[in-house]
Amino acid sequence: MDLSTSYMGLSLRNPIIVSSSKLTGNIEGIVSCAKAGAGAVVLKSLFEEQIMAKAEAGLRKNDMYFWYPEASDYVVNIAKGSGVQEYLDLIKRAKQEVDIPVIASINCVSPVEWPSVAKKIQEAGADALELNIAIFPFDKHATSQQIEDTYIDILKAVKAQVSIPVAVKIGPYFTNVTGMTYRLAEAGADALVLFNRFYNPDVDIATMKVVADNIFSNPDEKSIPMRWIALLSASGIPCDLAANTGIHYSIGVAKQLLAGATVVQLGTTLYQNGIPYLSEIVKGLDEWMQKHHYKSISDFRGIVNNLPENTAAFERIQYMKRNFD
Numbered sequence: 001m002d003l004s005t006s007y008m009g010l011s012l013r014n015p016i017i018v019s020s021s022k023l024t025g026n027i028e029g030i031v032s033c034a035k036a037g038a039g040a041v042v043l044k045s046l047f048e049e050q051i052m053a054k055a056e057a058g059l060r061k062n063d064m065y066f067w068y069p070e071a072s073d074y075v076v077n078i079a080k081g082s083g084v085q086e087y088l089d090l091i092k093r094a095k096q097e098v099d100i101p102v103i104a105s106i107n108c109v110s111p112v113e114w115p116s117v118a119k120k121i122q123e124a125g126a127d128a129l130e131l132n133i134a135i136f137p138f139d140k141h142a143t144s145q146q147i148e149d150t151y152i153d154i155l156k157a158v159k160a161q162v163s164i165p166v167a168v169k170i171g172p173y174f175t176n177v178t179g180m181t182y183r184l185a186e187a188g189a190d191a192l193v194l195f196n197r198f199y200n201p202d203v204d205i206a207t208m209k210v211v212a213d214n215i216f217s218n219p220d221e222k223s224i225p226m227r228w229i230a231l232l233s234a235s236g237i238p239c240d241l242a243a244n245t246g247i248h249y250s251i252g253v254a255k256q257l258l259a260g261a262t263v264v265q266l267g268t269t270l271y272q273n274g275i276p277y278l279s280e281i282v283k284g285l286d287e288w289m290q291k292h293h294y295k296s297i298s299d300f301r302g303i304v305n306n307l308p309e310n311t312a313a314f315e316r317i318q319y320m321k322r323n324f325d
């Protein structure tokens, strides 16, 4: 079967991408993903806050800088530079070692720091860039419009600096997912990654500390991306769509493609089963295609959307008593 496809203009041997995580944070992990048959890899994100924290930690070691603000700016800039440099070195190394597309990822909370870093990422050889943007509404004075505008400002500022394709990875928590995704597509996003899955807090009752809960997804979560992938692809959104969260098996991959995804991204299943498990997922997709006589991905991508009643079913949000009781 021919599993090859195109994502943001990049040629992929199959539509299965390893999502941004620790698995893709070092060269060994990236090489393992390529060996296991990944169509592409998204590198671990370079975090804006991470660089700033590193810069400030460097500063704290040397209290005297607090008394010399100009010197402190200088030191912060050097520290920022070294965080970025490590990341650029990883991109260069990955490009030497693997022959699949390497998508860099940056986590942005403002349009200030990133546009210049994006340019360096392109120069280091990344095939594309994924912007992991997550601005939560913690400020009671911020309006929804202001928050959403920040996503667009970041995207536009980055797009002005690079010519490589740019994907935007967002979470599902928008009042108007359709409106927001169309704004991003129209502002130049080459793809949307739907959806990121965020850190979930819990309380440890022995220590009274807040701890991480459910770090990994479970397969039931697949419906959240699937609904929006189906509705947005059926409506003809002018960008590619990567399905992410809760895709654990080859059948899960097939389902998202049937719903209209251009590609899928996997994280949890490779943490839990090991990176080599990816080859089983590719094999499973191939076998499923054989069984259904699909010769290529385009033979079945989005066909679930051809039935109008399916669109209505993807739009359904309430359980109706007569159907379920």
Ligand SMILES: Cc1cc2nc3c(=O)[nH]c(=O)nc-3n(C[C@H](O)[C@H](O)[C@H](O)COP(=O)(O)O)c2cc1C
Residues within 6 Å of the ligand: 019, 020, 021, 022, 044, 045, 046, 105, 132, 169, 195, 196, 197, 215, 216, 217, 218, 244, 245, 246, 247, 265, 266, 267, 268, 269
């Ligand atoms: C340990 C861990 C680290 C992650 N780090 C990042 C990251 O740096 N950048 C990012 O965009 N997403 C990150 N993610 C989110 C994953 O890329 C992915 O969006 C999420 O886990 C949902 O996919 P899954 O259900 O296949 O795990 C991380 C996820 C996990 C579990």
